[in-house]
Amino acid sequence: MRIGVVTFPGSLDDRDAARAVRLAGGDAVELWHADADLHGVDAVVLPGGFSYGDYLRAGAIAGMAPVMRAVVDAARGGMPVLGICNGFQVLCETHLLPGAMIRNDRLRFVCRDQPLRVENADTAWTSAYEPGERIVVPLKNIDGCYVADERTLDQLEGEGRVAFRYDGHNPNGSLRDIAGVTNAAGNVVGLMPHPEHAVEPTVGPGSTDGLGFFTSVLETIEGMARA
Template sequence: MKIGVVTFPGTLDDRDAARAVRHAGGESVALWHNDADLHGVDAVILPGGFSYGDYLRCGAISRFSPVMEPIIKAAQGGMPLLGICNGFQVLAEAHLIPGALTRNHELHFLCRDQKLTIENVNTAWTSSFKQGEEILIPLKNGEGAYMCDDETLAMLEGEGRIIARYVGENPNGSRNLIAGITNERGNIVGLMPHPEHAIDSLTGPSADGLGFFTSVLKAMVK
């Protein structure tokens, strides 16, 4: 099972994402922003960082990178695609998922361990979790406030498309404490916190993040 991890100029978390893939038992394949070839991967991760320096808007320029064209096409055909943090912003800019990520309501860059509840275990990236399971993984972002109009929010709530919610006080001003959402089909997931930094207790606050990567390996076997 090959999982591609994209590196844009300014990406930071590609190595941890690749390590998480290997730790879960998959094969990681490095994908380059300027190479419009998916090299036969079965799924793709858009990792965190500051692609293109966050110029214009976070993710706005990466979204038009050559590698995004085949990724968007494959994801629209059902290929599992996970966007973490800056990757979530790229997914929103590409309109693969509804809404947008805006500046944290208190303006500060956040970096802390954050509790989440997993609220939808029927996606390609969350099937290893139990419904309502509480997990602890790092959250580090400056523009992580999930915004959408009331109609979209009602649709996401009604269709169970909010896959993870912050527990406790709202860290960044996201509507309805949204930490992650999925598309209608459940193959595309955008997540603001970082599961790739929590795959073993040696390097992370927990091993809770590993479930996202074992989930997609299971999804591809099916």
């Protein structure tokens, strides 16, 4: 199963995401921001970093990259897409996910091991978890405060589309402690923390809590192939 990992100018976690895919048992495929197609991949990861230097607005320029036209079309057709940190910002900019990411409420870069509570374990990227499960993965951002209007927030809550919440301490002021959301179909997920940095017990927070994202999508793809 081929999982594409997009590299934008300024991406810095693309290699980590590719390693996480391989550790889960998938085949990581490099996708360049200027690619016009997705080269036959079964799913896509938009990694963390500072795409295009975060000029204009975090994720805004990356959202207009040629590869994103293909990603948007594929996602609307049901392909699993995961956006991590900067990738989450890109998903919001392309309107694959609602809301926006703004500067942290304390106006400081945050870097810490972050507890999360799994709210939705019924997506392409979260089926390996249990609802209410507590996991710990690294967090590192300065534009990580998730915001949306009250109507959108209520809709996300009512439809079960809040995928993750910050458990205990809210590190960046995200509304309703939201750390990640999903689209209505459950194939597109975005979150601020970095599961790809918690896939080996000897690095990161010393756990493999993030590996479930990548095993989940491989199981999803296998199920789609059988259907």
